Amino acid sequence: xxxxxxxxxxxxxxxxxxxxxxxxxxxxxxxxxxxxxxxxxxxxxxxxxxxxxxxxxxxxxxxxxxxxxxxxxxxxxxxxxxxxxxxxxxxxxxxxxxxxxxxxxxxxxxxxxxxxxxxxxxxxxxxxxxxxxxxxxxxxxxxxxxxxxxxxxxxxxxxxxxxxxxxxxxxxxxxxxxxxxxxxxxxxxxxxxxxxxxxxxxxxxxxxxxxxxxxxxxxxxxxxxxxxxxxxxxxxxxxxxxxxxxxxxxxxxxxxxxxxxxxxxxxxxxxxxxxxxxxxxxxxxxxxxxxxxxxxxxxxxxxxxxxxxxxxxxxxxxxxxxxxxxxxxxxxxxxxxxxxxxxxxxxxxxxxxxxxxxxxxxxxxxxxxxxxxxxxxxxxxxxxxxxxxxxxxxxxxxxxxxxxxxxxxxxxxxxxxxxxxxxxxxxxxxxxxxxxxxxxxxxxxxxxxxxxxxxxxxxxxxxxxxxxxxxxxxxxxxxxxxxxxxxxxxxxxxxx
Numbered sequence: 001x002x003x004x005x006x007x008x009x010x011x012x013x014x015x016x017x018x019x020x021x022x023x024x025x026x027x028x029x030x031x032x033x034x035x036x037x038x039x040x041x042x043x044x045x046x047x048x049x050x051x052x053x054x055x056x057x058x059x060x061x062x063x064x065x066x067x068x069x070x071x072x073x074x075x076x077x078x079x080x081x082x083x084x085x086x087x088x089x090x091x092x093x094x095x096x097x098x099x100x101x102x103x104x105x106x107x108x109x110x111x112x113x114x115x116x117x118x119x120x121x122x123x124x125x126x127x128x129x130x131x132x133x134x135x136x137x138x139x140x141x142x143x144x145x146x147x148x149x150x151x152x153x154x155x156x157x158x159x160x161x162x163x164x165x166x167x168x169x170x171x172x173x174x175x176x177x178x179x180x181x182x183x184x185x186x187x188x189x190x191x192x193x194x195x196x197x198x199x200x201x202x203x204x205x206x207x208x209x210x211x212x213x214x215x216x217x218x219x220x221x222x223x224x225x226x227x228x229x230x231x232x233x234x235x236x237x238x239x240x241x242x243x244x245x246x247x248x249x250x251x252x253x254x255x256x257x258x259x260x261x262x263x264x265x266x267x268x269x270x271x272x273x274x275x276x277x278x279x280x281x282x283x284x285x286x287x288x289x290x291x292x293x294x295x296x297x298x299x300x301x302x303x304x305x306x307x308x309x310x311x312x313x314x315x316x317x318x319x320x321x322x323x324x325x326x327x328x329x330x331x332x333x334x335x336x337x338x339x340x341x342x343x344x345x346x347x348x349x350x351x352x353x354x355x356x357x358x359x360x361x362x363x364x365x366x367x368x369x370x371x372x373x374x375x376x377x378x379x380x381x382x383x384x385x386x387x388x389x390x391x392x393x394x395x396x397x398x399x400x401x402x403x404x405x406x407x408x409x410x411x412x413x414x415x416x417x418x419x420x421x422x423x424x425x426x427x428x429x430x431x432x433x434x435x436x437x438x439x440x441x442x443x444x445x446x447x448x449x450x451x452x453x454x455x456x457x458x459x460x461x462x463x464x465x466x467x468x469x470x471x472x473x474x475x476x477x478x479x480x481x482x483x484x485x486x487x488x489x490x491x492x493x494x495x496x
Contacts, residue, residue: 139394141369142429165488177320213301219312220322240297247296332473361397366429377452415478423447
């Protein structure tokens with residue numbers, strides 16, 4: 001039995017289907033049809049959408065619409081029971097994510113502007129640091145970009161100049177994390193939607209598994225993250241065929257199954273024939289604000305969800321930074337793969353690379369190097385465990401930088417990163433020269449390597465205009481903290 005399954009028996013009696021998530025998306029970028037997204041990202045793959053609109057049935061009342069923006073860290077106090085999490089500590093809500101185990105039931109626990117920045121020579125880092133890399137911590141499987149480390153001296157000077165304000169800055173980042181991360185109720189609400197969808201699919205594929213992937217489960221998502229799922233269907237040889245034609249065949253049958261069943265919770269379903277075909281579900285209340293995408297046998301998504309979840313368990317600063325960086329990217333109009341900028345997974349990998357290779361000592365190790373037998377992308381799915389205790393690894397030095405120092409360091413690092421010539425690899429815990437890639441990758445403005453299949457997760461960024469928008473966003477964020485003219489640090493300085 002595959003993991004990521006919910007146990008209805010464990011859902012609190014207070015978590016009725018009328019439960020409403022705390023808010024809508026942090027902020028929605030301009031809407032673009034999925035088919036347009038795939039033409040940007042999938043080499044002009046032709047789309048042929050199948051639309052099913054069932055006859056409306058009596059459904060529960062839709063939840064009231066909530067605010068467009070997340071709970072601001074400065075206005076929403078942290079409840080007494082939810083103390084600010086210190087760097088490296090495990091939060092009390094850690095067990096709100098579901099375990100991958102073999103049993104069939106698993107316990108559910110509880111200003112974007114048109115501003116163009118031209119960096120001044122005296123503020124720019126010497127980007128020869130891309131070649132100044134050393135294995136300072138070989139026992140952790142990472143290579144450190146030592147040429148970047150002097151940047152932290154400037155950050156320390158900034159912190160000393162505004163000591164009290166910086167402490168409040170750190171606090172507000174943790175508050176942002178606690179106010180906007182996924183809670184147990186929202187997780188259970190999503191799992192009920194998963195269960196209802198799977199019950200219909202099982203009419204055609206009784207032995208299938210519907211596995212939750214992505215931000216709902218990887219420890220880096222917000223309370224209003226999409227529900228992404230992978231439908232696992234074995235062929236007659238017992239294999240999971242991840243090919244495009246096989247995926248379209250299975251998903252087309254799922255569309256027909258829903259057309260026959262006409263479930264009252266379903267408003268519409270759309271098959272998008274992209275390179276990785278997906279079904280997009282449009283739900284009736286109380287799930288109408290929940291965006292649901294389903295692929296077939298994209299097994300790499302299961303492995304990377306498993307990997308990211310284990311990284312998020314090592315140090316809470318990873319999840320907190322991911323959540324805030326995604327919020328920043330949305331507000332700066334650079335997290336929208338449909339219009340040719342980042343997807344959220346690329347941003348997560350960029351945060352992870354920064355915490356591995358641009359900090360000394362590293363915040364996170366390279367789990368694929370330390371434990372290849374567990375994170376090689378080849379383990380049987382039924383053996384994946386979310387809450388497995390990993391073997392110990394050398395922790396002779398602990399990174400004690402505050403969350404605020406790391407946030408500013410992140411902006412500094414990527415504001416000067418040589419994206420055109422350097423790629424990012426989580427699997428290697430290092431960067432690499434893009435000249436090592438096949439020539440067809442030259443069309444991509446940056447390269448963020450997927451840890452298992454090695455493909456570019458940022459392949460949607462192909463236009464000069466979008467690349468410039470990304471570079472300007474990083475430059476503005478860096479300048480908001482380290483320009484000599486700026487005052488005390490704040491989240492408002494970067495539009496959060």
